[in-house]
Amino acid sequence: MPPVHSSPYFQMDNPAILSLLRPTPGEKQRKSSSGGLLRMFKLFPMLTSGCKMVALLGRPRKPLLKDSATTGTIFGYRKGRVCLAIQDDPHCVPLFVIELPMLTSLLQKEMASDIVRIALESETKTHKKKLLEEFVWAVYCNGRKMGYSIRRKQLSEDELHVMQLLRGVSMGAGVLPGPNEKETADGELTYMRARFERVVGSKDSEALYMINPDGAAGPELSIFFVRAH
Numbered sequence: 001m002p003p004v005h006s007s008p009y010f011q012m013d014n015p016a017i018l019s020l021l022r023p024t025p026g027e028k029q030r031k032s033s034s035g036g037l038l039r040m041f042k043l044f045p046m047l048t049s050g051c052k053m054v055a056l057l058g059r060p061r062k063p064l065l066k067d068s069a070t071t072g073t074i075f076g077y078r079k080g081r082v083c084l085a086i087q088d089d090p091h092c093v094p095l096f097v098i099e100l101p102m103l104t105s106l107l108q109k110e111m112a113s114d115i116v117r118i119a120l121e122s123e124t125k126t127h128k129k130k131l132l133e134e135f136v137w138a139v140y141c142n143g144r145k146m147g148y149s150i151r152r153k154q155l156s157e158d159e160l161h162v163m164q165l166l167r168g169v170s171m172g173a174g175v176l177p178g179p180n181e182k183e184t185a186d187g188e189l190t191y192m193r194a195r196f197e198r199v200v201g202s203k204d205s206e207a208l209y210m211i212n213p214d215g216a217a218g219p220e221l222s223i224f225f226v227r228a229h
Contacts, residue, residue: 017119072196081100084100085097086208091167091168102147118222120223130203133151136148174190197211
């Protein structure tokens with residue numbers, strides 16, 4: 001059985017991804033980062049049902065940070081699969097939503113390495129669509145292939161529920177009340193929202209680098225989108 005904690009460099013040999021990779025911060029720099037959204041996300045198994053929402057910046061009516069940063073949200077039930085939503089800002093309709101072929105619990109274990117790299121690769125070769133408009137994606141987490149996913153054409157009830165609850169939230173992490181306040185067999189609904197720097201390598205490659213709220217050097221979470229040539 002392969003180890004749970006895989007290397008962020010394993011099988012990251014796609015030239016398009018390599019061109020977007022950034023240097024990993026030194027070990028001392030990572031240790032000096034006290035806090036951060038990724039660390040809060042690791043605490044989800046210890047959060048109780050009494051903590052229904054932990055929002056670092058509250059829920060402002062207007063965006064607190066008016067810049068070119070992209071909003072990314074990772075959410076899902078504790079025992080269910082993880083979803084990824086990307087928005088231009090927290091008030092906009094998501095431009096990309098996908099359910100990843102991995103459980104929330106597995107993603108939390110991967111985060112123990114302090115470096116998480118998620119890569120989505122489209123094998124479509126027509127190039128008639130914009131990159132994030134592709135539908136079928138192969139998904140990798142820290143170099144390991146997790147499976148395939150299809151981009152949502154329409155939001156599910158749970159996904160729409162999360163987007164409505166987090167409307168206006170710039171960044172934060174915690175536990176959200178589920179639809180109709182009922183807890184399902186998959187456990188509580190957890191989320192992590194952060195601001196990302198969006199880097200376009202070409203029409204066939206993009207990357208999102210999480211902007212750490214505590215000002216720590218170097219990204220902790222990176223998401224790559226690549227289309228095969």
